[in-house]
Amino acid sequence: MGFKRKSSVWLGRSLLGGAIAFAISLVIVANGQDILSAQPSTAFTTLPSAQIHPLPSNLAQWRDPQQSGDYFDQVQAVVVNYLVWSTFPVTVYVEPPTDAEQTNPFTAKRARTWITAVEKAVQEWNVYLPLKRVNQAEDADIQIARSLLALRFDRTNQDGETRKLPILRARSAETRFELYAKKPTVAISDPFSMSEQPSILSHRVTVYIRPDQAADYLQAAARHELGHALGIWGHSPEQTDALYFSQVRNPAKISARDLNTLKRVYQQPTRLGWMLAS
Numbered sequence: 119m120g121f122k123r124k125s126s127v128w129l130g131r132s133l134l135g136g137a138i139a140f141a142i143s144l145v146i147v148a149n150g151q152d153i154l155s156a157q158p159s160t161a162f163t164t165l166p167s168a169q170i171h172p173l174p175s176n177l178a179q180w181r182d183p184q185q186s187g188d189y190f191d192q193v194q195a196v197v198v199n200y201l202v203w204s205t206f207p208v209t210v211y212v213e214p215p216t217d218a219e220q221t222n223p224f225t226a227k228r229a230r231t232w233i234t235a236v237e238k239a240v241q242e243w244n245v246y247l248p249l250k251r252v253n254q255a256e257d258a259d260i261q262i263a264r265s266l267l268a269l270r271f272d273r274t275n276q277d278g279e280t281r282k283l284p285i286l287r288a289r290s291a292e293t294r295f296e297l298y299a300k301k302p303t304v305a306i307s308d309p310f311s312m313s314e315q316p317s318i319l320s321h322r323v324t325v326y327i328r329p330d331q332a333a334d335y336l337q338a339a340a341r342h343e344l345g346h347a348l349g350i351w352g353h354s355p356e357q358t359d360a361l362y363f364s365q366v367r368n369p370a371k372i373s374a375r376d377l378n379t380l381k382r383v384y385q386q387p388t389r390l391g392w393m394l395a396s
């Protein structure tokens with residue numbers, strides 16, 4: 119198997135009152151493609167119990183007559199169990215050209231190419247899970263940003279084995295999630311009800327994709343990272359799947375196996391999308 123996964127979830131028990139605080143440190147290392155990670159986020163004293171949300175209608179309608187199977191066994195359960203969205207459409211912010219990029223024709227064009235590729239990938243997934251572009255980064259469930267990702271020490275070789283001397287490797291992309299308590303939206307006419315309503319355990323995802331790649335690769339990278347952002351927190355061992363662990367010359371479109379896997383993820387219980395104890 120040509121890839122390696124590492125994960126650790128740390129659960130600490132506070133000495134006071136036996137309350138359980140949750141902190142996360144989780145990294146899945148994959149060869150040549152990207153990094154999945156969890157941001158250290160608010161420590162919650164208790165998390166909601168994991169329950170199953172209704173299956174989103176487009177996924178419920180999805181059928182695979184070829185019965186091509188899935189790679190659900192490669193999807194990581196994290197501290198909240200599965201990374202399932204339960205409020206639709208999922209909002210997506212795509213970073214516009216920055217002022218600095220606009221001042222230089224090369225970087226301005228590069229930013230536009232990147233944006234077009236990312237937009238296409240958003241449309242591809244939108245067929246299966248409703249996504250909506252938003253213009254405010256702060257409001258977005260998923261933020262997609264251009265970034266020249268820092269070089270990282272990589273200890274795995276091409277066969278997924280640990281090497282003695284790590285090499286510096288530039289990642290093409292990275293996807294992170296963090297947990298937060300989402301206040302329920304309330305009507306302006308009722309400003310006092312906000313404090314009374316319990317918050318919902320929610321997640322937000324940030325995707326970084328390097329801009330210095332050809333348009334086809336950018337779209338493939340965005341397709342792949344959006345697969346993670348939508349809940350496939352792991353990699354496929356098959357080159358014909360968009361969530362294949364490595365970058366390849368002819369990147370795959372969203373495959374039946376990708377969709378079968380996504381559908382299974384959305385059939386799992388999750389702590390996300392349920393009320394936090396007040």
Ligand SMILES: [Zn+2]
Nearest residue numbers: 151152342353
């Ligand atoms: Zn990946």
